[in-house]
Amino acid sequence: MDEKKLIKEAVAGDQRAQTRLVLAYQERVFNLALRMTRDYEDAEDVMQETFLTALKKLHTFEGKSQFFTWLYRIAINISLQKLREKKRSNEMISISDPDFETIHGEKISDWPKDTKEMVNNQEFRELLDSALERLPPNYRSVFILRDLEGLSTSETQKLLDLSESNVKVRLMRARIFLREELKAYFGKSNVSEAHRA
Amino acid sequence: MSVKHIGLKKITSLSQFCDKLGKDITNDVCREVEKELEACPDCRLFYNTIENTVELYRLSFENRCVTKDMSHRLLKKLKLPENQDEISEEMFDESEKNQ
Numbered sequence: 001m002d003e004k005k006l007i008k009e010a011v012a013g014d015q016r017a018q019t020r021l022v023l024a025y026q027e028r029v030f031n032l033a034l035r036m037t038r039d040y041e042d043a044e045d046v047m048q049e050t051f052l053t054a055l056k057k058l059h060t061f062e063g064k065s066q067f068f069t070w071l072y073r074i075a076i077n078i079s080l081q082k083l084r085e086k087k088r089s090n091e092m093i094s095i096s097d098p099d100f101e102t103i104h105g106e107k108i109s110d111w112p113k114d115t116k117e118m119v120n121n122q123e124f125r126e127l128l129d130s131a132l133e134r135l136p137p138n139y140r141s142v143f144i145l146r147d148l149e150g151l152s153t154s155e156t157q158k159l160l161d162l163s164e165s166n167v168k169v170r171l172m173r174a175r176i177f178l179r180e181e182l183k184a185y186f187g188k189s190n191v192s193e194a195h196r197a
Numbered sequence: 198m199s200v201k202h203i204g205l206k207k208i209t210s211l212s213q214f215c216d217k218l219g220k221d222i223t224n225d226v227c228r229e230v231e232k233e234l235e236a237c238p239d240c241r242l243f244y245n246t247i248e249n250t251v252e253l254y255r256l257s258f259e260n261r262c263v264t265k266d267m268s269h270r271l272l273k274k275l276k277l278p279e280n281q282d283e284i285s286e287e288m289f290d291e292s293e294k295n296q
Contacts, residue, residue: 019272022271022272026263044270044271048275051271111246116253132254148258
């Protein structure tokens, strides 16, 4: 069914349309929440709160943006609120411009060729998780929306109420921050052998 | 600051305006990033590792499915019916109440 028609029916109180709308978007919202919170239970809570809010405010959706970006905005805000409540995110970390002198002070070497296989390794997945968790939420949102969810700069900018250059700067800083976090792991000697063992 | 530092800083700064990290040849800034990368092997390595980082996150955070139980709990929380029969039944009940 046409999404606009479905939304119109849902706004009018048609429960069947509301159910269809929820079922159509539950997976995207859940995965976004999971990436933000890194916790299944929290992600489920965020998903439920997102749809509760969305259905309550559905009449305010003007159709100027895509429906999923409107929904994502709600999900991101609820996720950030959840993170603040749990105080799991390290608010003390501030990310500034990368220190290029330090980066060049170290010998930059390429990473092992088989890094992609490492995502199946539990220890490595935990490292990815903890690095993302250390990334301040306002940078994490940009990284997740742009690099993991595949949203454009323009969509991300509208969704987070940021300027275009702010999205770009945060994205680059987030990428460099995460790269630096992973670098230590790849810097370990024989990491590939250890991974394969 | 050495020439290398300036190169990397310039590339990083430019690449904020090139979404595909130097691979979009239709974009002037991206072409410039690519040119800079060619002139600075260390910068190229640095960029490879950034691309690698993004790729690793993409691979590790593949979409998870919403289970039937989760979906059931969600609709219950929203007080929405799960299927058409249930909807019809509720609507019927409502119309009966209104009579």
